[in-house]
Amino acid sequence: MKVYRGKSVCGGIAIGKIYVYQKGGQSVTRYPVEDPEAEVSRFREALSRTEEQLSHFYEKAAHQVGEADAAIFSGYQMILHDREYLESIESRIRSRSVNAEYAVAAISDNYVAMFSSLEDEYMQTKAADMRDVSERLLEALSDSPGRKGRLEEPVIVVAQDLAPSETIQMDREKVLSFVTLGGSPTSHTAILARSMGIPALVGLASHVTEGGEKWEGLKALHGRMAVVDGNTGALIVEPEEEVILHMRQLQEKEREERAFLLSMKGKKSVTLDGRHVPVCANVGNRGGLGLTLENDAEGIGLFRSEYLYLEKDSYPTEEEQFEIYKMLLEKMGDRRVVIRTLDVGADKQADYFALVKEENPAMGLRGIRVSLTWPEVFKVQLRALFRAGAFGRLAIMYPMITSVKEVRRIRSLAEEVKEELRKEGIPYGNAEQGIMIETPAAALTSDLLAKEVDFFSIGTNDLSQYGMAIDRQNPQLEDFYDPYHPAILRMIARTIQNAHRAGIWCGICGELGADLELTELFLAMGVDELSVSPVSVLPLRSRIRQISLKEHREEVLRKWLQE
Ligand code: PEP
Numbered sequence: 001m002k003v004y005r006g007k008s009v010c011g012g013i014a015i016g017k018i019y020v021y022q023k024g025g026q027s028v029t030r031y032p033v034e035d036p037e038a039e040v041s042r043f044r045e046a047l048s049r050t051e052e053q054l055s056h057f058y059e060k061a062a063h064q065v066g067e068a069d070a071a072i073f074s075g076y077q078m079i080l081h082d083r084e085y086l087e088s089i090e091s092r093i094r095s096r097s098v099n100a101e102y103a104v105a106a107i108s109d110n111y112v113a114m115f116s117s118l119e120d121e122y123m124q125t126k127a128a129d130m131r132d133v134s135e136r137l138l139e140a141l142s143d144s145p146g147r148k149g150r151l152e153e154p155v156i157v158v159a160q161d162l163a164p165s166e167t168i169q170m171d172r173e174k175v176l177s178f179v180t181l182g183g184s185p186t187s188h189t190a191i192l193a194r195s196m197g198i199p200a201l202v203g204l205a206s207h208v209t210e211g212g213e214k215w216e217g218l219k220a221l222h223g224r225m226a227v228v229d230g231n232t233g234a235l236i237v238e239p240e241e242e243v244i245l246h247m248r249q250l251q252e253k254e255r256e257e258r259a260f261l262l263s264m265k266g267k268k269s270v271t272l273d274g275r276h277v278p279v280c281a282n283v284g285n286r287g288g289l290g291l292t293l294e295n296d297a298e299g300i301g302l303f304r305s306e307y308l309y310l311e312k313d314s315y316p317t318e319e320e321q322f323e324i325y326k327m328l329l330e331k332m333g334d335r336r337v338v339i340r341t342l343d344v345g346a347d348k349q350a351d352y353f354a355l356v357k358e359e360n361p362a363m364g365l366r367g368i369r370v371s372l373t374w375p376e377v378f379k380v381q382l383r384a385l386f387r388a389g390a391f392g393r394l395a396i397m398y399p400m401i402t403s404v405k406e407v408r409r410i411r412s413l414a415e416e417v418k419e420e421l422r423k424e425g426i427p428y429g430n431a432e433q434g435i436m437i438e439t440p441a442a443a444l445t446s447d448l449l450a451k452e453v454d455f456f457s458i459g460t461n462d463l464s465q466y467g468m469a470i471d472r473q474n475p476q477l478e479d480f481y482d483p484y485h486p487a488i489l490r491m492i493a494r495t496i497q498n499a500h501r502a503g504i505w506c507g508i509c510g511e512l513g514a515d516l517e518l519t520e521l522f523l524a525m526g527v528d529e530l531s532v533s534p535v536s537v538l539p540l541r542s543r544i545r546q547i548s549l550k551e552h553r554e555e556v557l558r559k560w561l562q563e
């Protein structure tokens, strides 16, 4: 038995086999084969396994996200039935007596190059589809651990690192737990794991076991039995029988606690002295909507729209975005949905954004700065948003704001978009427009900003990062990070106060909102809404229902703000 330590980003216990996830894109080697016909048969077997897998994906996706989005897999099936494509692969195997992997990679690369060379957006999508299909064929041909998160059975996924776009592709049902060697608790991947409600560890400490034994390497863990204790941050490899027994008992206890939390469903998040503070959910992927509804959130307080962009190989079109926003709004009915505009840069990157490598990305071209640098891309998203606004209670939120000047530029672009839609006779809704307060500049000028917008939502993750000069991605800084630093708490208090003075509402959507130690303080400050990952909704509701601030509001403020 070996125990490795990491930082827990989502509690809970997982017991199962380890699956070592390796990044895709390994090079394919070419080697000669003696019997090309046998190689062709091997290829055909892989083809039929891939077909089976894709039709399974289609059915599953249709069930989870609807037939419109599942159609991508029927498109893949069409590629697998394309005679020209298949014949080219087989004839390459026969004519050059080469292995099937090489033939698949070489022929697919030709197609990808051909599609990519055409400027047309549709052709670019085809190139991306072709790349994915070829990856799946290669996977079916190889015996090595999968590359794209294709999981056969429920497993503990262990990886060097996981990008948000990789995490999102994994099948939630098959992931018992995520464990990464790198990463920090407030990185986007960690947030994603939390919103999926899966026990997760990051920053597996220094690769040494508790007993001081040396790290055996990532690959050596593949297929081994393990326990992840998301409560203490331990990865226990090949646990002894009694450890498994003990962990199963803990799992049972957690199930009982869960049952108590479920009894919170259908109840309101009201304090003992009668204040209603809606608890909403943060959603970072399509699966998050299911969890939001399952956990009875009173709205969506933050939809991180960048995931629509990171999932793809090119910018999502206005129509694609419109359909998703509309679906979100329709599913949430009369509950408010706050959709944040594209917040990329720093740890959220996709190749096609073509962002220049920066010395200091967290302080670089990110968030609203990207949108204001490429207004034509921004306007596509605004059009999709305002159009979707006709179908529910939409609030549009802008990230990484630092000044009134930025807000005025945004609002004038938003007016342009509405004017264009009006002229084109396309219906749109009058969505609320608000900003994230996540830079000290915004918090300290929240009195000025409050006059320009309909609401604020405080992003404590970035506000803490910038306020304390602590890189949220850097696990080495853990000891210097103080989530309760009065500088941050004072900025939050000041922001809420300034919002109320200007008659607008103010929520909190960063991770601190889920910290039950702080709930009383946030209520004392007068916060109007808390938005947390879906799994934190019910614990937070239960906490709010225990609080009464009638007598000691001032005392709570004094204690935390040290004023
Ligand atoms: C935040 O910064 O607190 C926030 C909610 O936004 P993100 O974590 O997506 O940067």
Ligand code: MG
Residues within 6 Å of the ligand: 399, 438, 459, 461, 462
């Ligand atoms: Mg942020």
